[in-house]
Amino acid sequence: MPIFSTEALRDKHVLITGATGGIGYETAKLLVKMGARVTVTGRNQEKLEQLEKELLQMASKEQVFVQRADLAKQEERENLVGQAEKQLGFISGLVNSAGIGGGNLVEELDEETLDRVMNLNFKYTLLLTQAVYRKMLEKQEGAIVNLASLSGLRGTHGGTAYAASKFAVVGWTQSMALEAIEHGIRVNAVCPGYVDTEMAWNGIRRRAEKNGISFEEGMKNAASEIPSGRLSTPEEVANTIAFLLTDAAGNIVGESLKISGGSVMR
Template sequence: MIFAQDGMKGQHILVTGATGGIGWQTVIESLKAGAAVTAAGRNIDKLDDLKEDCQKTGIDDKLLIVSADLNQEEDRKNLVDQAGKHAGPITGLVNSAGISGGGTVEDLSEKDMRKVMELNYFSTVALTQLVYPEMKVKGSGAVVNVSSLSGLRATHGNTAYAASKFAVIAFTQAFAHEAAEYGVRVNAVCPGFVDTEMGRNAIRKKGERADRSFEEQLKIVEDGLPSGRITQPEEVARTILFLLSDAAENIIGESVKISGGAVMR
């Protein structure tokens, strides 16, 4: 916990992908800091688990969970409508929803390419289009897009995912230019391997290609990091919260790497 309990008091943060490790922790850290939070995800059972997790620590009084498929226009509109009824104007948007997927160019299907790009890029832009106008009128707000180190450099068999995350970086930079004029800050975070279900699956698949166990591949990954370990989801969440806060008021259009030293530039 790096923020005072009322450090984000009066803020209303919408977090997509709330059932994933990064989104989940972002919801928790935001609530701990005193913000009202609308948490969105497709899996209602996991959303209920998130709410229960927050109830256990007594931080659920400002939480609304909304089941939404962000690929669907009606769901996006309903999400923003429900959020407004819950806690008024959205002051911070965290676009954390995303999926991995794809393979080598030889094996990559059009269906896989479209599926990854639709959620990781298109739905991010489409939801932001619904949230931004009110921020623009108010002359304040912050948007944080969850990209990846794969949005800065691609790796073997990662065409679809990397392309979608490169697109998120491009969107972040272009939109930051537009939004800054109206007092709205737009940034991205670019985590490397994170200790989440998605991150562990990525390590597992990398190991399978080399005929290694998950444990063997994890050791290789961590031995190759200057920090000696992969990132914890709460570390990403706290970086997101910082970018949402007034402490980052002159950070605009940046792609903040959280790599354990894997990528330095």
């Protein structure tokens, strides 16, 4: 359940990548409810249109801008930022939610897979952030939230590429935060454990197949490994992201907040 008022992000414009599903999708809806103007992007046009429909049921056209973009392409990254500012004004917040999962043993990991995971989870995200950050520097204000992972804080069996990409996000977050805060810009990350989304389901499904059990059994096993006894919800992660964008988090800098139901305690 949202814990913020409709005034918490009033007059803020937030760009959200990876908004076509899971955490990004729920974050977009929450930020609109908090009064923010939001630009949402992703690669799936059909899902973008569905999200736009939902957002416009909660907000006016002046509060929402939707544009499909492939972050791998420089011209599309730059066009996204330019069009977002043209439509809704200065981008004061950025949520880097775009990313992919994946599980490969080291001996099975091929270069193509490694490049795909590292590029989308880290390289292209950093390059988009650079484009937005340059705009923030002109205003000397802003807040950036990167979606990392619990796998960015500890390794995972069969997750070398994914964990490496998220470790990179955490390291980049900490390093950039030291530069950005000199200009009044805050940079932080969230590090979810298992979240009840398609990405987590795919990972649990692969693990279940390897162990010769059903997906349902795999879900139960995954939940039983978490001290709280359940997976986090996308809404819970969205609430944490939203908090980091508000003035209430004004002195939180370079942190990687865990949302794991206590998983790191074991």
